[in-house]
Structures are given as structure tokens and as C-alpha cells.
Amino acid sequence: MGATGFGCAAATYQVKVNGYSDPATPARFEPGATFFVMDNKESKNPLLDNEIKAKINTLLERRGFSIAPFEKARYYLFFSYGLGSSQGARVAMPDYSIGFGLGYGYYSPHYDFLFWPGYAYYPGYYAEPLYDRWLLINVVEGQHYRDTGKFRTVWVGETRSTGTSSDIREVINPLLLAAFTQFGQDTGKAVTVDVRKDDPRMRQLERVR
16 A cells, blocks of 8 residues: 555555746756755755755766756755655545344344355455645755855755555655656646656665665
């Protein structure tokens, strides 16, 4: 069920991406543009942050951009991520009871289906939590930030998914891949990006530490 909510159980992650750009500063980043990915000084897990930063650097380079020192970067990229509140979901679950013949089971108001004398099967349900997983990317002008310490935002990417996995280390890869399919674009609304679990890019990104 790890990919459920991203998409169908084992095949596809479904991710919503919303890209925003300032009309006065189009965010169609020029080929070879230089980026510096900023550290999150308030992170509770700097090792995980470093891992995600390495993945972002990899994705930037795959798109033809360059990673530059802080003092020379044209753009700074800030990122944050997290998990939202869990929600309940009804999931079918097999259950068994003692019984003979067809009819109502002893322990549930579901119809029984006889498998062999003495045991009957009926479908039951249990509540499985769902989690809202999100990634936020904020790209700002480097020179303006160096001069003033303030943001002049060029592009913001909001990326979200819902599913049964609460392991951010597992789910961050499809969030990142989906975000970079729309990188620098103003999507106008949230768009769905399907990321296959067996996508070679997923496997490559999983190896980046």
C-alpha cells in the first residue's frame, strides 16, 4: 500500500504540482544558469536535509543547470518538506470465523463463504491512516539576496501527495521528480504528474546520498 494515494498500489505515484512565477520576472531559467541549494538551519534532521540537497543538485544538473558557490550563484534554491495529519481510510481485510454452511457468521453481520467444514471467510474492514506528504521549493534571485538578505522570489513549486507511507525518505523521490517536471513553469493550477515506481530516474535518485 506504500504507493496508494500516490497512485495504484505498486505501479505509479500520483503527485500534484502547482508552479508559480512572478509575471514581472519570468522563471524560464536560461540554460546553464547557476544555482546554490541553501541549507535549512532549523532542520531537525540535517543528515536527511543533506541527502535531499544532494538529490536536488543532481536533478538541477540533469536539466542542464550548474551548481555554483554561494558567492557566484545566479539563483538560490530553498526547500522544505513534511507530513500532514493522517486521515482514515477503509481498506478491505480478510477475516475468518468458525461456522458450518452458508449464512451469517458468528462474529460479523457479513455473509460467510464456506471453504471447508468448520471454517468460513467473510470480508472485513479496518481503518488505515493516510498521510499528506509535501515538498516546497522556493527559487530567489541570488544577487538581491546577497545584497539585502531578502527574498525576490522567481519561482515557487508546491508538490503534494497522499498515501499510506509516512516515511519521508521513501516518498521524497517521487515528490522531487514530479516537481522538476514543472521546474520554472507557471502551471496555472495544480497538475497531476504520474511517476512510475520502476522509472529508471527513481532508481537513480534512490542511490543519491
